[in-house]
Amino acid sequence: MSTSLVVGLSDAEVAERVAAGQTNDVPTRAARSVSEIVRGNVLTRINAILGVLFVIVLATGSLINGAFGLLIIANSAIGIIQELRAKNTLDKLAIVGQAKPLVRRLTSSGPETRRVLPSEVVLDDIIELGPGDQIVVDGEVIEEANLEVDESLLTGEADPIAKDAGEAVMSGSFVVAGSGAYRATKVGREAYAARLAEEASKFTLVKSELRSGINKILQFITYLLVPAGLLIIYTQLFTTDAGWRQSVLRMVGALVPMVPEGLVLMTSIAFAVGVIRLGRRQCLVNELPAIEGLARVDVVCADKTGTLTENGMRLCDLRVADDDHGPDVVAVLAQLAADDPRPNASMAAIAEAYPTPPGWACTATAPFKSATKWSGASYEMHGNWVIGAPDVLLDPASPMAATAEQIGADGLRVLLLGSSDLRVDHPDAPGTVTGEALVVLEQRIRPDARDTLDYFAAQNVSIKVISGDNAVSVGAVANSLGLRGDTMDARKLPEQPDALADTLEQTTTFGRVRPDQKRAMVHALQSRGHTVAMTGDGVNDVLALKDADIGVAMGSGSSASRAVAQIVLLDNKFATLPYVVGEGRRVIGNIERVSNLFLTKTVYSVLLAVLVGLAGLASKLFGTDPLLFPFQPIHVTIAAWFTIGIPAFILSLAPNNERAKPGFVRRVMTAALPSGVVVGTATFTSYLLAYQGRGASETEQTQASTAALITLLVSALWVLACVARPYEWWRVTLVVVSAAAYLVIFSIPQARELFLLDASNVQFTSMALGVGLAGALAIEVIWWAQGAMLGERRQLWRGR
Structure with a gap:
């Protein structure tokens, strides 16, 4: 045990090292910078695809059909704003939760110790250590009192390592026993061990079924998009004879809805909002x-x-073994507490109860260790003393051990104060222990x-x-x-x-x-x-x-x-955990709902593209009428507004306390595939019934497209109605408002003209509604059948 106290750096020496860049500038947590957040949300694969299609549409001169380009701005802006809010919340909380090393500094008024952020540590700083402290930079031990360090986060070896003066300590390890001080020898990015510690403190990312599931789904979608996209591009450009502008618009109308532009965005938003909500609960x-x-x-x-139980303790009783002939246990306890440089909660309670030590000269100390369950000190003229767990230090059959057990049965913490025949630093310590007193501490639940x-x-x-x-x-x-x-x-x-x-x-x-x-x-x-x-x-x-x-x-x-x-x-509240669980359930359950909507859209879009493409190939082979894709980009844009976009945003943020279940990908694909097939098939059927062939006028083509869109909207709205279950008043309102929004669009002449709609053909419109309702019925049957297949009890209304 070293006795000399090394004084820390002066303020001027600290300033010199800061100016020289000898600071601990390693990032404290893995977080993206503002520029990385902006780039990460703007330069995405989905934005690139939509951007290219947007430029192609602009080349046709049809500005209204380029409305989907607003998705690029919306996706990027929402993603950036939410991630910046989450980053701001996390950064503020991280500063509060950061380990703050105790550093010695020499000021104009004399030596002092102060808590600083890890980034404020400089080369040659003297940093004090105690039990539980993390070593934040590489260094060399200059003082130690039974100092033991756990390097398992770096080496994988869990056994504590005793550190003597002159030995190295590495960032990322932590103190398990004793105390001491070390000089910072490598700081910031200079320290190889610091980089190891940064990786060790992050460990492997938490296993996320949600993240891996969405990656699998996107991979599956990519396999669908490439062949379907190539097929529709070929047939619309080279088989329809409709002019390059019309062909290009129909081609883009087929490609845009295939891209699940909101799925990743909604997932990111759900996580970011979760971080913000939890941040408000500290x-x-x-x-x-x-x-x-x-x-x-x-x-x-x-x-x-x-x-x-709460961290603080209170000494509520002292049971002395022999009141008449025993030692002054109060003096012993006061001296033991005074000689502990970094007292735990138990010793702090003893120090509070007995604040006046007799001033004995300490010759040896043994710090508390979780593995041994005792600590102690030896005094020149006053013997060897240990304090710790009675059932560890005493024979379990002894009367004092039985008394301790009886007291502990009431939920109280009991420590034994005992005298030993060996110095506490002896290899065989604690040796033979004689119980002198039981210290009873009260913990509040x-x-x-x-x-x-x-x-x-x-x-x-x-x-x-x-x-x-x-x-x-x-x-x-x-x-x-x-x-x-x-x-x-x-x-x-x-x-x-x-x-x-x-x-x-x-x-x-x-x-x-x-x-x-x-x-x-x-x-x-x-x-x-x-x-x-x-x-x-x-x-x-x-x-x-x-x-x-x-x-x-x-x-x-x-x-x-x-x-x-x-x-x-x-906030140290165990009661915060249910809110964290609830937030996780909200994220998982809502993203599953949202995924059903986006993937249903992708499935029916790909199916429509394939069916129209196959019809185009058939026209080449058999000389039949070529088939234009039913929708222009503006049609698929407005179709997504109230069947997917706005409802998905609301559903992703809504309360949801359903228990998280495994099998995310299976459940989502089981729901989205059949629903998408029904919507796509119904829409194609309606379009075929209304399509007037090669010689159709522009009005007749618009009427056929409108009929297909009506069928699409009716069946897609029923997908939303199923996804929103079990119903509450606001979920019913969401579905009704979404349906009413389309009724308003179709009722206003200016909106019909703007969005290239024509529902004036009563026969086509009635047929489209009928086919759409048939699709909705099929989706309803599928929803109940899926519940039976997955073993899930379907509910129309919450709480019934």
């Missing part, structure tokens, strides 16, 4: 798909201290903990309480919160993975759990197909937080736990 989401991941969680492993646990129980999410405290005490807290199930001492847990998994399935509460056991328990649950969330706030939770499907850290917890978690609850 919830920092380090990885966007974590919102989705928590919605899929079916097991939550909750640490007791800081999660179910969070007032919102019960409601939160009740919510998870109602959602069929299992809770596993995993704590390093005495099993009886943990069980008492769990029982007081209404958690039912067996309680087990983790020292009796089997090590074999299958046996461990079996035990976890049957048991609810675990005490005396070591950090390595927490991680093993997460792995065992995952091996049984569970999606596991781990909540915690201490350095002993880091390994489990890192390996859980979703790691949730408390904002007041150690910097190491915050660094590895995907979600940080900056």
Whole structure:
């Protein structure tokens, strides 16, 4: 243990290093810059396709048919605005949640220590360390007092490593025991270890079924688009003999709706809005798909201290073994608390209760470790003292251990103060321990903990309480919160993975759990197909937080736990978790609805293109009348307004608490494919019945196109009506308003003229409505049949 105190840099020396660029300029979180956000939302594949088609339409001189070009502006603007809002929210929260190292600086008024942001650390800074602190830059240890560092985030090795003065420490590791200080030797992008740590702290991205599912769907769409697009381009340009302007417009009218221009946009918006909503609840989401991941969680492993109970403690009782002949335990406790440079919650409560130490000379110290469950100090003339878990330091059969167990059964935390025959830094410490007193600490249960646990129980999410405290005490807290199930001492847990998994399935509460056991328990649950969330706030939770499907850290917890978690609850409220789950369900459920709308449009657009294209090839082979594509670009543009675009935007942001289910791609394709085939077939049938052949006048061609559009709108609106279920008043209103909007368009002469519509042929219009209604009936039958096939109970109205 070193005794000299190294003074930090002066303000002038810090300024010199800043001017020389010797700062820690590594980004603290993986976030896109403003310019990258703008480029990422403007320079997209979909915008490029629409942009080329827009230029082609402008070349024909038909400005109204270029209205779909507004989608480029709308897609880009909405995407940029929402992502910038999300970035602003995350950046503000990230500053609050960031690890702030304690740096020594020499000011005009003398030496001082101050908390600074990691980016404000400069070369040669002296940085102090304590339990739970993350090492933010590479450095060399200059002072240490039983300093032990965990480098598992860099090396994968979970065993703590003792660090002596002169040894190197690497950014991304964290302190598990002891204290000390180190000098920054490599900062910013100079430090190779810092780059490793940046990758380690991000880990692999949260598994996102939604993201991978949409990528699969887009890949599938690409396979459809290429052949269908080539076919329609060929037939419209080389078989119709309708003039290049009309052929080009019909070709673009076929290609534009094939592009699912809003699917990726709506997904991004849903995630971004989720981040903003959670940000208002002081919830920092380090990885966007974590919102989705928590919605899929079916097991939550909750640490007791800081999660179910509040962090602060209060000393409520002191049971001395021998009042008449024993040592002055109050003096011992006061001195132990005073000699702890970075006291945990238990020692802070003791220091608050006994603030006046006797001033003994300390000859050796042993910091608290989660693995050993005790700490202590040796004093020159006053013996060796340890404080820790009674069931670890005492014979379980001793009367004092039995008393501690009895007290712990009421949910109180009990620590043993004992004298030892060995110095606390001896390799065989703690040696033989004589119990001198029981320190009883009171933890307050969070007032919102019960409601939160009740919510998870109602959602069929299992809770596993995993704590390093005495099993009886943990069980008492769990029982007081209404958690039912067996309680087990983790020292009796089997090590074999299958046996461990079996035990976890049957048991609810675990005490005396070591950090390595927490991680093993997460792995065992995952091996049984569970999606596991781990909540915690201490350095002993880091390994489990890192390996859980979703790691949730408390904002007041150690910097190491915050660094590895995907979600940080900056307000330290366990009760925020249900809102995160609800937000994830909203995102998943609503994107599934929106995907059904966009993919139905893509399917019927591709089918129409193929059918018209095949008719065009038939005209070449058999000399029949060529077939113009039924729609010009303006037709497909207005068709998308109220059957997809506006409803999809509203549905993507609406409340949705339906439980997340696996099989996103299967369910979406099962719904979109048959619906798209019905809409496409009905529209093509209506067009064929109204089409007047090669010799049709422009008016007759417009009437045939209008008839096809009416059929398309009726059947597509019924797809919307099915997607909006189960109904609530606002969902019914959405469908009715969408239908009414088209009635208004068809009722206003100026709108009909502007949008190239002609519904004056009563025969065609009646036929189109009839075919559309037949399509709607088919879609309704398919909707009920799909529910039976997928094993889902279909509901027309919510709550019925």
